Amino acid sequence: MNVTPDISKQVVPCWSCHGPLQAGSAFCSTCNAVQPPAGVDHFVRLGMAVDFDVDISALDGIYFELQRTLHPDRFATSTAKEKAYSQAQATAINDAYETIKDPLKRADYIINIKGVNVMPDGCNLVNDPSILMEAMEVREKLAAAENISDVDAVANQAREEMKDIVAGISLAFRGDDIEGACQLTTRLKYLTKLLDEVRQRRTQVV
Amino acid sequence: MATLLQIHEPGETPQPHESKSELAIGIDLGTTNSVVAVSRDNKPDVLKGDDGTALVPSIVAYAPDGSAIVGVLAKGLLLSRPGAVVSSIKRLMGRGVEDIKSLAGQLPYEIENENTQGMVRLRVQGNSLTPVEISADILKALKERADENLGESVTKAVITVPAYFDDAGRVATKDAARLAGLEVLRLVAEPTAAALAYGLDAGAEGLYAVFDLGGGTFDVSLLRMQKGVFQVLATGGDAALGGDDFDHAVAEYFLGQRTEKLHEKSFSADEAKVALMTARIAKECLTSEESGEWVIEAGGETSRHSLSRDELEQLIGPMVGKAIKICSNVLDDGGVSTDEIKGVVLVGGSTRVPLVRKRVGEFFGREPLADIDPDEVVAIGAALQAEALTQGSDTLLLDVIPLSLGLETMGGLVEKVVHRNTTIPVAKAQEFTTFQDGQTAMSIHVVQGEREMVDQNRSLARFNLTGIPPMTAGAARIRVTFQVDADGLLTVSANEDSTGIESQVEVKPSYGLSDEEMATMLRASMEHAKDDMELRLLTEARVEAERAMNAVEAALKADCSLLDEGERAAIGRQIDVVMAACRGSERDLINAEAENLDTVTRPFAEKRMDKGINDALKGAPVSKLESKAD
Numbered sequence: 020m021n022v023t024p025d026i027s028k029q030v031v032p033c034w035s036c037h038g039p040l041q042a043g044s045a046f047c048s049t050c051n052a053v054q055p056p057a058g059v060d061h062f063v064r065l066g067m068a069v070d071f072d073v074d075i076s077a078l079d080g081i082y083f084e085l086q087r088t089l090h091p092d093r094f095a096t097s098t099a100k101e102k103a104y105s106q107a108q109a110t111a112i113n114d115a116y117e118t119i120k121d122p123l124k125r126a127d128y129i130i131n132i133k134g135v136n137v138m139p140d141g142c143n144l145v146n147d148p149s150i151l152m153e154a155m156e157v158r159e160k161l162a163a164a165e166n167i168s169d170v171d172a173v174a175n176q177a178r179e180e181m182k183d184i185v186a187g188i189s190l191a192f193r194g195d196d197i198e199g200a201c202q203l204t205t206r207l208k209y210l211t212k213l214l215d216e217v218r219q220r221r222t223q224v225v
Numbered sequence: 226m227a228t229l230l231q232i233h234e235p236g237e238t239p240q241p242h243e244s245k246s247e248l249a250i251g252i253d254l255g256t257t258n259s260v261v262a263v264s265r266d267n268k269p270d271v272l273k274g275d276d277g278t279a280l281v282p283s284i285v286a287y288a289p290d291g292s293a294i295v296g297v298l299a300k301g302l303l304l305s306r307p308g309a310v311v312s313s314i315k316r317l318m319g320r321g322v323e324d325i326k327s328l329a330g331q332l333p334y335e336i337e338n339e340n341t342q343g344m345v346r347l348r349v350q351g352n353s354l355t356p357v358e359i360s361a362d363i364l365k366a367l368k369e370r371a372d373e374n375l376g377e378s379v380t381k382a383v384i385t386v387p388a389y390f391d392d393a394g395r396v397a398t399k400d401a402a403r404l405a406g407l408e409v410l411r412l413v414a415e416p417t418a419a420a421l422a423y424g425l426d427a428g429a430e431g432l433y434a435v436f437d438l439g440g441g442t443f444d445v446s447l448l449r450m451q452k453g454v455f456q457v458l459a460t461g462g463d464a465a466l467g468g469d470d471f472d473h474a475v476a477e478y479f480l481g482q483r484t485e486k487l488h489e490k491s492f493s494a495d496e497a498k499v500a501l502m503t504a505r506i507a508k509e510c511l512t513s514e515e516s517g518e519w520v521i522e523a524g525g526e527t528s529r530h531s532l533s534r535d536e537l538e539q540l541i542g543p544m545v546g547k548a549i550k551i552c553s554n555v556l557d558d559g560g561v562s563t564d565e566i567k568g569v570v571l572v573g574g575s576t577r578v579p580l581v582r583k584r585v586g587e588f589f590g591r592e593p594l595a596d597i598d599p600d601e602v603v604a605i606g607a608a609l610q611a612e613a614l615t616q617g618s619d620t621l622l623l624d625v626i627p628l629s630l631g632l633e634t635m636g637g638l639v640e641k642v643v644h645r646n647t648t649i650p651v652a653k654a655q656e657f658t659t660f661q662d663g664q665t666a667m668s669i670h671v672v673q674g675e676r677e678m679v680d681q682n683r684s685l686a687r688f689n690l691t692g693i694p695p696m697t698a699g700a701a702r703i704r705v706t707f708q709v710d711a712d713g714l715l716t717v718s719a720n721e722d723s724t725g726i727e728s729q730v731e732v733k734p735s736y737g738l739s740d741e742e743m744a745t746m747l748r749a750s751m752e753h754a755k756d757d758m759e760l761r762l763l764t765e766a767r768v769e770a771e772r773a774m775n776a777v778e779a780a781l782k783a784d785c786s787l788l789d790e791g792e793r794a795a796i797g798r799q800i801d802v803v804m805a806a807c808r809g810s811e812r813d814l815i816n817a818e819a820e821n822l823d824t825v826t827r828p829f830a831e832k833r834m835d836k837g838i839n840d841a842l843k844g845a846p847v848s849k850l851e852s853k854a855d
Binding site for chain 2: 029032033039041049052083086093097098099109113221222
């Protein structure tokens with residue numbers, strides 16, 4: 020299931036030359052005026068298939084190419100309307116890039132796109148008692164840490180597990196196991212939060 | 226009208242008016258020194274004064290009538306007329322009275338304290354001046370230097386700000402530029418500008434750190450450079466850490482010795498000023514010398530002070546350590562370790578201090594780069610960006626917001642809406658709800674900073690969202706959206722979802738100038754403020770008319786077969802009328818004729834839409850339309 024309607028065959032008028040324009044285009048094919056961003060999902064915006072497995076350097080390439088033409092710096096001497104549309108475009112592209120680049124945000128987002136019927140309440144399983152218990156134990160460990168290497172040990176363990184979790188999420192999505200992906204994503208959320216805490220603790224321990 | 230209108234073949238109408246190569250300058254508005262540069266054909270030039278120097282001391286001397294002298298001349302008055310001279314004003318940009326209370330003892334200014342709200346005001350020679358006005362005087366001097374050097378009146382500029390400047394500091398800088406008659410094309414972070422100057426020069430690829438220690442501010446940015454894209458991954462800093470602090474540490478050391486030697490209980494303001502200047506000279510000397518002796522003459526008493534480089538390093542060591550610690554945090558934020566960094570760029574005069582170079586080298590495990598003069602590199606980067614923005618470019622700067630933006634929630638806690646190090650422009654929304662039955666208004670308090678409690682962060686603005694229909698507690702859905710533009714400036718809007726009530730606020734920092742204050746200053750500062758405004762509106766009208774003509778030209782080129790000769794001629798005639806209007810300077814006429822062009826071409830646009838939709842139904846992609854129309 021896809022939240023974005025197929026707009027590839029829709030024709031809309033360009034705000035500048037008033038001529039026909041394929042819906043979703045960033046620029047008018049006739050007068051080259053920048054258009055307001057289309058209401059499409061992050062993957063469509065970057066011209067990518069909805070897939071958890073992302074080649075980050077390819078993503079960077081797509082992102083840079085889009086910003087090269089749409090960033091407000093390209094419209095510094097244009098009309099107010101073009102400036103506003105370029106800002107809206109660049110904002111939407113940044114949002115898409117930021118979401119797709121990060122495995123946690125990406126997993127969450129794909130579950131939202133694909134899992135509307137599977138998990139009506141989204142995938143908020145933070146109340147999982149085993150995670151809560153574990154979180155308390157790790158926090159005590161962090162609080163007791165007396166030097167950087169103690170803190171780093173906690174961080175390294177979390178990072179190692181994250182790799183496995185991301186691989187597991189990928190596998191779950193490939194098998195269309197949204198519920199499984201959801202559970203792993205909850206775990207990933209917990210680990211991400213843990214790493215944030217580690218970072219804070221790290222600044223306190225000298 | 227007596228003028229005969231020329232009629233061109235559709236599609237052959239010449240460009241409305243030759244795009245004038247208007248030069249835009251790059252300005253590094255520094256705490257200690259400022260620099261202005263210009264770039265032509267990708268070749269940046271630092272603009273020099275009559276004395277052949279590039280640096281303009283950021284020092285302003287005021288006469289009782291409010292007239293200002295900027296730069297070397299003002300610096301010369303620092304000792305003889307200390308009460309008339311203002312230096313390091315950048316440290317107060319965007320600061321409120323409360324902010325600077327803690328600094329009061331250290332500041333060589335007389336602060337007007339009567340209004341504790343709003344922007345700080347200084348009393349100089351009987352004039353009451355805000356930091357924005359004083360900075361505007363520095364910018365005016367830089368603009369004059371550019372005007373003289375380039376032989377034309379420059380109106381557009383890229384101005385750099387410390388990466389770690391908050392919204393208030395950025396707004397204050399933009400306001401100062403407006404007062405100086407400069408349109409800010411973009412505010413660019415200083416380390417990012419420096420990276421641009423380096424990266425373009427060296428064709429660098431990979432991860433780079435920029436260590437920027439100026440007179441009053443410290444920034445460190447982590448950038449990824451890749452095929453002409455300068456992507457800032459993380460930035461950090463301290464808006465109140467710089468070479469000034471080194472000077473203060475040395476001055477305090479000297480004054481301690483002096484009071485002891487002269488058996489004084491305390492020292493006078495004059496002694497403090499002289500000690501500060503001496504400290505600065507000593508610090509600079511010890512960059513090349515191992516030790517030296519200096520004399521402080523004030524109030525008829527002379528004292529001698531010796532200082533070695535080792536002693537200097539002990540005095541400033543903790544401050545350098547603070548900067549290094551910030552570097553470590555920034556790398557952590559960017560998820561990068563020092564061995565992944567390909568190069569470290571030094572920016573800012575204070576990176577000449579040997580201890581700074583040594584500690585930076587040790588931390589990053591490599592010799593830092595300082596090939597471009599650290600005092601000029603930021604202005605050079607700004608000039609390159611000014612050219613890129615006006616003439617087009619293949620390079621791209623992607624910068625981040627340095628400090629998180631959030632809202633006050635129950636119990637004085639901060640709910641972060643936009644996290645620090647998010648790439649700009651960015652928009653984020655957060656939903657809130659009412660906590661009392663029948664609540665019809667909500668007070669929104671915008672803060673900037675990383676701490677959990679509101680009062681530990683910077684308060685940017687407060688506004689009220691009113692007219693919420695009475696509902697039970699928790700039923701209203703209030704969506705607050707933060708939009709940060711490419712200058713790093715924030716706009717906040719709020720709307721109640723179930724009723725669509727909307728409230729949009731241009732966030733003016735709590736310590737900023739109100740619109741009325743700004744208007745009054747504009748009137749007072751520019752004799753031709755009105756002309757200036759009119760000129761800007763006229764330029765905008767021309768730009769808009771040109772856009773409309775270009776759009777019609779493009780449409781004619783693509784679809785001229787849809788028109789008969791008479792229709793084509795009618796459109797051609799109206800284009801000529803708009804062009805003629807653009808050559809004149811009647812703004813209303815330009816707008817009206819552009820509007821007429823829109824009316825005249827409307828049937829044409831309708832035909833084009835019909836054709837586009839028909840083609841789409843037949844399965845032809847719209848993008849092929851232009852080739853088919855020929």
